[in-house]
Amino acid sequence: MIFGGAAQAESENRPLEIVTFGTSLTARGGWQEPLRAALSTCLSRPVEISIVAKAGATSQWAIGQIDAVVSAAPDVVLLEFYANDAALNRFMTVDASRRNVATILDGLHRGLPQSRVLVMAMNPFIGMRGWMRPFAESYIEAHREEAEKRSMEFVDHRPAWTRLYGDDLAAVIPDGLHPLPEKAADAMVPTLVERLCHGR
Template identity: 60%
Template sequence: MISLRLWRTLPIERRPTYGWLLLLACLVMLSAPKSGYAENSPPLKIVAFGTSLTARGGWQPALETRLAACLQRPVKIESVAKSGETSLWALTQIDRVVAEQPDIVLIEFYANDAALQRFVSLAQSRKDIGDILDQLRQRLPQARIIVMAMNPFSGLRGLIRPFVGSYISAHRAEAEKRGLEFVDHRPNWQRLTPEDLAAAIPDGAHPLPDIASEIIVPELVKHIAGGNCRE
């Protein structure tokens, strides 16, 4: 192989090899993924499993983007969620969650269980979430299972859920009894002023998607990534 010193003494027309190498290096640099991670990296798969707070939440795209930037790998979130449903419905949807073979499952099903008109007792809700968690642990042994408490309720939506705190405590207890994770988003919502909170959740139950992203996503990124965030 010709040395760099000798190559420099050659006429321009006799330097094709190094010229092509330089051109190739430039092309590689220009074509490198701008996302900061290799495009063929396996995605981190997440299933968001819940009620309208997930189905209508709108925070999933922001979580994909922020978590991908943090972990330097693609993130794909699928939702298995339906407005108005309870933990009884969730028990019928386990196959859909498992079929996605997720790395992480985010779960919230206390909110409609706690609504008086749904007639799901606290004991039934606790049994249901326990059964859900047991099935997911058995069928997705490598997955992280994270139970969540979402935003506060107000107005009529709050009045029909007078014992919602007890339902959250029951779901939390079932998760912790199994050594599973629990994330409570309510403290971050409660840092807002009453006026800002009312504006962020105008119907008393469903946050505006952009505000939900601002409140929910940083907490989930911190919890999922821990000290591995490289943003």
């Protein structure tokens, strides 16, 4: 589904509504406004982005927020919930995380059958924050698999960070988990614009 052509002509006066649904990587990510501006330019259409997110949230918390996301009636949901699930101090297994994200995706599909849901993998974790998440890849894969089982989309932002390593990476992710907002936008916005505007 590409937002263009006849569909765009029919709805060009109505903003494209996006809900960003996730953890602190969403709540304090800072990438929403650059994404809104880039999509609005690309689509020649107003775009509005709202946030349903909480620092420290896990996928268990997200289950309780499904109704809030559905009530916003978005055209697009951008979702990420593996980061805290994967932290050792949360004591959440991969299987439990998988079940939770399955519940979330099924709830979104029931409430928003015409909306696009994109499950995202975010930035790398480094230092202590990375050591606390030694099996993060397994959580990402579980969430990707659950999305693809439902013909929903998966967007992997991690390749955009591969040009940085060592001290350069540490400088833009100073606490090992949360990128500087402008760097998060640099990494994420081009990929999301390609997917949402051009369908690639």
